[in-house]
Amino acid sequence: MSPVYPLYRKLPVLRLCLALAYAGTCAPQNLHAQPTQAIPSAPLATVHTTTPAAPAPTIAVAAATPSTQQQIAPLQAQINNAVARVQQIVNQPVRRLQLTRAMRYSNYREGWFHPGANTPDFNHIDIRTTQEKPYDNQQYVTSPLNPGIVFYGPDLEFNANTKYFVTDRNTPKKKLTDGEMVEINSLYRIIGKCQDEIARLSKPPAGTAGQPPAGGKPALAALQKETPVPEEPDPTPPKPAPAKGIDPATGHILVGCLGAVLAVLTIRRFTK
Secondary structure, eight states, rough: OTHHHHHHOHHHHHHHHHHHHHHHHHHHHHSSSSOOOOOOOOOOOOOOOOOOOOOOOOOOOOHHHHOOOHHHHHHHHHHHHHHHHHHHTTTOOOEEEEEEOOOOOOOTTTOOOOOOOOOOOTTOOOOOGEOOTTTTOEEEEEOSSSSSSEGGGEEEEEEETTGGGOOOSSOEEEEEOHHHHHHHHHHHHHHHHHHHHHHHHHSSOOOOOOSSOOOOSSSSGGGGGGOOOOOOOOOSSOOOOOOSSSSSHHHHHHHHHHHHHHHHHHHHHHHH
């Protein structure tokens, strides 16, 4: 027994103090502390992660290729305008005079133009070189197509490379100035260039030679080249082709030679 025990029992106060001290060391701490309130934690911010959107598929939009007709249309319009301007220059009115008895004139009984017309070489012709002046030496001229009317000869001309665009063949045509002929030459180049381009566009692609071209028609039907007249077939029947093979006479000779060789070989074989 501990020597302190008897003292412990005799001293109640000391015993109480020791009990209180022991209780203080063994009891849980902060018996009288106010319960701690749980502090609500702030809600976590929702982090929205934005996923980058996939790029929209790129659609390659090819430029619409104009059709053959769409390419031909502006070319045909240029031809139409050039033809209209050429006709305007070529068919200018000429001075008309009333025939009187005092006038000395020449009468062209066949008229002013023969049938038909030459198609100009639009890409190369210079109409200044084909201008004719057959009426310069005649003061007045007329024809049965113009009864009671005469024309002053030096005002007139004839040109085989503008006749194609004459719209009224009952009257002669005005003599063109050098400037007017130069303008017609430039208009001819436009017509020729556009016609060549239309022909290129109208050409069927490879492998479709049997299909008709999808091209436009020139402003005037006469602008198209005339279709050549096919040649008449030769009435003489064709000679038969020589027969192939060995000539009969040669064949007979060869057969005879082979027969002789066989006969000689047979005789030799039986004479041994």
